[in-house]
Amino acid sequence: MRISLAELELHRVTASESYAPGALDFHGAEFRQTAPLNIKVNAELLGTEIRIQGNLETRLEASCDRCLGGVEIPVRSDFDLYYRPVRTIAKEEEIEIPEDEMEVGFYSGDGIELADVATEQVILSVPMKVVCGPQCRGLCPVCGANRNLESCNCAPPQQDSPFASLKKQ
Ligand SMILES: [Zn+2]
Numbered sequence: 001m002r003i004s005l006a007e008l009e010l011h012r013v014t015a016s017e018s019y020a021p022g023a024l025d026f027h028g029a030e031f032r033q034t035a036p037l038n039i040k041v042n043a044e045l046l047g048t049e050i051r052i053q054g055n056l057e058t059r060l061e062a063s064c065d066r067c068l069g070g071v072e073i074p075v076r077s078d079f080d081l082y083y084r085p086v087r088t089i090a091k092e093e094e095i096e097i098p099e100d101e102m103e104v105g106f107y108s109g110d111g112i113e114l115a116d117v118a119t120e121q122v123i124l125s126v127p128m129k130v131v132c133g134p135q136c137r138g139l140c141p142v143c144g145a146n147r148n149l150e151s152c153n154c155a156p157p158q159q160d161s162p163f164a165s166l167k168k169q
């Protein structure tokens with residue numbers, strides 16, 4: 001679904017859409033969508049900027065950074081986004097709104113794809129580091145055993161401890 005500039009010039013646009021797992025391209029991100037993504041937005045034109053307010057929810061699955069086990073990530077995001085036309089960036093160097101107070105994106109052509117808004121928001125809502133739980137013990141660096149499930153008898157590698165060299169002194 002496309003939020004078209006021509007329509008926004010006439011009135012505000014309300015749109016909602018449901019994307020099944022696999023319908024959106026997350027650009028090779030290391031997670032997969034496991035439930036429909038539902039997005040609702042209100043769009044309006046403010047001068048040449050398109051403001052898109054809305055929310056989305058879905059569920060993702062990613063691998064734990066420590067033990068590689070599956071981690072369920074519920075996503076629920078509220079957003080308030082401003083998109084500027086690409087061609088005006090050069091001549092409008094002065095930006096009145098503090099950059100850190102709102103998110104600004106850019107659009108080109110005759111509007112914005114709702115799928116692009118959804119994709120971007122999902123990618124932004126995934127934490128940089130995914131861990132199945134704070135108690136996750138990860139994989140043994142020596143034998144690769146999942147230490148949440150079994151205990152192996154490997155001695156921890158000496159260089160792993162930042163204090164190993166201090167103790168000798
Ligand atoms: Zn884990």
Ligand SMILES: [Zn+2]
Pocket residue numbers: 140141142143144145152153154
């Ligand atoms: Zn081991």
